[in-house]
Amino acid sequence: MSDDVALLTTPLDALHRELGAKMVPFAGYAMPVQYPLGVLGEHLHTRAGAGLFDVSHMGQITIEGDHVAALLESLVPGDIQGLGLGRTRYSVFTNDQGGILDDLMISKLAENKLFLVVNAACKDADFAHLSRALSGKAKLTRLDDRALLALQGPQAAAVMARLAPGAEAQGFMSIGEYPIDGIPCLVTRSGYTGEDGYEISVANADAEKLARTLLAQPEVEPIGLGARDSLRLEAGLCLYGSDIDTTTTPVEGRIAWIIGKRRREQGGFPGADIILKQLAEGAPRLRVGIKPVGRAPARAHTQITDVDGTPLGEITSGGFGPSADGPVAMGYVPRGFAVPGMPVKLIVRGKALEAHVALLPFVPHSYYKG
Amino acid sequence: MSMYFTKDHEWIKVEGDTGTVGITEYAQHALGDIVYVEVPEKGRALKQGGDAAVVESVKAASEVYSPVSGTVIAGNDVLAGQPALVNESPEDQAWFFTLTLANPAELEALMDRPAYDEYVAGLE
Structure with a gap:
């Protein structure tokens, strides 16, 4: 198809095609919507075993500098200054109307360094948004040289224990740097399926090797975007652009739990007046x-x-x-x-x-x- | 009995003025796991190329169009409880509905098996 020409590809593109994936355009990327197992089988496998998802289209960003947490709090309603070292938190970028510009994961890698994962369709806008707000105050780096894999399901921990001993005990919503079968990775115990699992950031050059290693484990099947969507829907998790967007506030979207106690008292994030009023009076x-x-x-x-x-x-x-x-x-x-x-x-x-x-x-x- | 095919991947088997309609092997494969089927009720008048039934996979809903005009004799009620039968036996057990043909001359616009196979090969 001629439309494919302009599409970006992830470092796993050749592997997806080798595995027989049906590729579709998604957020400007050619992505696997399903493999020969099919959406139904992939979904059920993820809930019973372990599924490997390519989410390399998502944006990975680091921000570094003094007071970086306080700076980021000018854009998100979460308590980022209260985020512990090595901890991960779900949050959103809000606009002045209290709407949501994107949802994201924020991890604290060091006292002065945060790691962000944002949606593929929003990543250019998010990076520009961050650049405007943090320019001259923090160093912003777009990690386009890194892929992102998600390993999800009740047997994900057993797979990780075999390849990265100790990973099975990593806390939920925490981040750590360690090798998986010798490949350096940045790993969060998180995901978007409702199951236990991991999201693994890895250098583009190592991504296919890591994916093949994970797929070689008996518990693991490759899972496409089709099952990713049905899994997150059953788990009641929001898809940005569908369930939450610039016209919905975190209160309306029922993710007000992301607004920290201190932020509720102090405000200081875009749209705080509208969001805090809705928190007090109801949306x-x-x-x-x-x-x-x-x-x-x-x-x-x-x-x-x-x-x-x-x-x-x-x-x-x-x-x-x-x-x-x-x-x-x-x-x-x-x-x-x-x-x-x-x-x-x-x-x-x-x-x-x-x-x-x-x-x-x-x-x-x-x-x-x- | 003769079997005809549409460009939208429905089939119709015709005996006299009675037709049995379903979707093809190609269609079930393209749709993936079927999770819901809605067939037309008895007595409904269908037009050639008009909406007749609905088939849904995990990801999406698709219309099934009637290959010819006619009046529905019966819908296949088995499919409501066993939508996956469409994946397993699309051109046999998982027929969608039967109808009385209003105008058998409409069949001339459809493809026979060799023509349909060639059409599908061109889509790959």
């Missing part, structure tokens, strides 16, 4: 889980109405949950409707299908608690 609408009663999936942009047909909002992510064994979705409804069990209707192909507001996640998280 007009909230992200909720939506469980269709029948078998028909309700996809993104499906209209949600009350039982009488009055529009309430829209599905922002929806599909079939292989582990939930049925359709699952998330969307926004007015605060008064954000009650588990609340009956709603979904307008699918002109028909009003029964559904109800559901607690998230649809599949319980199984993060490492050691």
Whole structure:
């Protein structure tokens, strides 16, 4: 296809094709949407064994300098000054309207050095945003020479224990630098599937060797973007650009837990006036889980109405949950409707299908608690 | 019995003025794991090329179009409970619906098996 010509590739591109992946354009990259195992099998394998995901399209950035945590707090509502050495935290960049510019992971590598992982589609804008705010005050480095792999699933720790003894005891949401089968890596115990797992930053030059080593372990299968999406949806995790964006605040998106106690008291992040007011008084609408009663999936942009047909909002992510064994979705409804069990209707192909507001996640998280 | 194919990867088997419709092996493979199927109800009037059924994989929903105009005799209710049958037996057990053909001359616009195989080969 001629469209492929302009697409960027990750260091694992040749490996994906060798493994028989179906490649699709995603955020400007040619990415594997599925392998021969198929989305359903890949999803279920990740929940039972271990799945290897190429997420090298995501942006990796380091910022270094005195008071770097305080500087970053001018852009995010999280308590970054309170982040311990070697710890990782989920956060968002907000705008002056309280909307979300991107979501990201922030890890503290050293007293004066932070490591950020941001979304592929936003990484250029994020880097420009950081450059504007931190120019002259901190050193910003875009790690385009590094790939990112995610190893996710209940057997991920057993795989890591074999290749990097000690990694099985690494704390959830922590970061460490250590070799995996001799390859230098920067490893966080985190992920976006709801399962235990690791995200592994590695030099581009070593990425394929690392991927082949991981795939050679009996527990590990390669997993594409298709299953990545169904896994994170079942886990109730937000996809930037779908479930959260510049028009949704962290309070509306129900990720207000990322706003540290000190930040709630002091503010000092973009949109703080709006976000803190919503925290105090409640947001007009909230992200909720939506469980269709029948078998028909309700996809993104499906209209949600009350039982009488009055529009309430829209599905922002929806599909079939292989582990939930049925359709699952998330969307926004007015605060008064954000009650588990609340009956709603979904307008699918002109028909009003029964559904109800559901607690998230649809599949319980199984993060490492050691 | 004759079997015809559309460019949208539906098949129709015709005996007299009765047709049985489904999606092809190529279609099920391209869609991936089928998780939901909606078939038309008895008595529904379908137009050639018009919406007739829905098939959904984990990732996406796709319309199934009627290869010819006609009136639905029956939908295959088995598929609601066993959508994966479309992956396993797309051109046999996982038929979507049967219909009475309104205008058998419409079949002339469809492909036979060799022509369809050639068409699919050109898509690879």
